[in-house]
Amino acid sequence: MFESPSADSARDWAESGIACLTGRPDGPPLIPPGRAATLARGMTAQIESATNGAVQLDGARLLSERAAFTGHRRAGAVSAGGSCRLLPTADGWAAVSCARPDDPLLFGALVGADVGEDPWPAVTSWLAGHTGQDLLELAEPLGIAAGPVSPVPAAAPQPLVPRAVDGLLVVDFSSLWAGPLCSHVLGLAGARVVKVETPTRPDGARLGNADFYRLLHGGHESVVLDPGDDTERRELAQLVTAADIIIEASRPRALAGFGLDADRFVASGGTWVSITAHGRDSFRIGFGDDIAASAGLIAHDAQGPVFVGDALADPLTGVTAAALALSAPADGSGVLWDVSMSAVVSSTLTHHPDDSERMYRSSPPLDAMCHSLRGRWWVEAPSGIVALAEPQRREPAGDVAESGRDTSKILSELGIR
Template sequence: MEPVEPFLGPLHDVAVAFTGLTGVPVDLPNALFLRARLAGLPLPGRVSAGGSCHLLETADGWAAVNLARPDDLAAVPALVALLGGAGMEEPHGAARRAAAADVAAHAQLLGIAAAAHGSARGTRAPVRAERGGAASPRGPAGLRIVDFSALWAGPLCARLLGAAGARIVKVESTTRPDGARRGSPAFYRWLHDGHESLVLDFASGAPAEVVAEADVVIEASRPRALRRLGIHAEEFLAARPGRVWLSITGYGRDEDRIAFGDDAAVAGGLTGLDRAGDPVFLGDALADPVTGVFAAHAVARSLVGGGGELLSLSMAACAAALTDSR
């Protein structure tokens, strides 16, 4: 199986740039591989290291379908039916008669994270910045960063900014805690050590109050979900100079498609090759930590440049940035 290292040149450059801005070194081996080591995950192949994402051969290529949640598994018969399968046919068989883009589109229609291999390459920059407020240059040290994100990409960004002296406040819902809590406790502690933790009733208005006190917000939600809570990125940025809003999504804030680390990596073409020359997964949900490093650098660079920006990061585009460099 092809190693990860040949893809890492652009990520190393981003990590070095972050260090130049903050003085904080980025330990890329731990950022990328610590979770797999601590959890004892196997090497991936056609199935991801975590076991939920599957590479399916299609009529014209390959597609990743990520069955990460119970609802995803329950939707598999409907996916097979949409692909023209019959009875108890397995998704692998139905997928071979369909185009990769159709497999991904049908899965996404059912709420399953899925992507055609390489479909995000050359589609957009990893980071898009939009001016939303006045500038006031400063570094991360001493700033209050409110982190609404979960799992890996956003929390890794918060960890790096916390190492640069920011005060991190992790916010979770009473009804929907961070799914990473169900994984390795040691890895969760590594991500969140030293951070303040708030568990809030999101229906109470408390999240908006926490945001009002922040200098930087990290989130990984669809914009409409936060608006329903009375939280608006545009109002946050306009209210005080120098603020930064970081939005991490699978494909950008203007896309409703969901993504997790493994399928986003496949969308970006961040895969290896087996002996037959066919794609296999690389590492463990690589688009997550790759995006986390890109995100930390984007926030640090924005703050030093004055802030007042909404930063939109696409996990698939961050993965593609590594692939496109080869």
């Protein structure tokens, strides 16, 4: 996997803005384990090379970018966004997300009782008497985004031969952060990006920070197509046929239910980027915080584990997926990228001799601890003393199309309507 020129994980973490988002609200920032910031910088170096310098991004800083818009800060065992918690189980720790309106009802089914509007007391009590495996066995069929903190070595897919995407058509079925970040990078590289939503499943990120949404979707086009309508289902299939690259973040059966076939698309020479929580063969769901934590990307202090950054699995996967999409097999054939968010996170923890040991320490090693001096936090990295950077924002480069506004125009331009 590509790494940043420094290959100094402590420095890359410090400069990423993630350390400032990691730790207790009333405690010092913490340097996380692993090499996620270093490898994210390596991916953007690969992207810069593939685009002949047209796209210049700092992968490490992308990891904390959303917090620069939302103002999120470190909150210890509660995620920066507030919807996920690290809770003790009978045999360890688990990460549990409660981000959707229906989640309290699902948690009631998990614990076998009415949990009311605040599910956390009941869930905390239930977890204390059950193992991480108990949680997994029930959370998956219930559709709960949760899992034990149980690091499993995994490898992430690696970019192939760099290729230009200028002028290619990208059809983006994804939502939230990881997939849209991938599409954003491809748009910066010159691709035409068309975002697809359905009438009943708009992108939930539209209800989040408007400026951050505009950053990721600026300059893209938007269509709303109903796969339940015969005409629009046919137009959806034609749009996919016209595409060069498909980005989706659903379990395979979801788009298959729309009549869309990834294998057929790849056989025709296309690139299909499939982003899932735990791989295309898994039915587990997940969000950025619970995926990262359950994969083992957590930090520790004397009180126990804390979250690393803000939904870190999302931007880390997004920049990885972009680097993959900006590459292709040498023979020009199509490719299906199975991008498991948990595998991407795990790969940053298991590819370096010191990382697996650090994951299980109760506190960061002394040479990676943060110190306060003159009102700022610093870390002594192997390559020297580094000031901890705050999350930084880029400014949106274009307007966001209203949902579905350009449907007729876009389909007509593509010869579909």
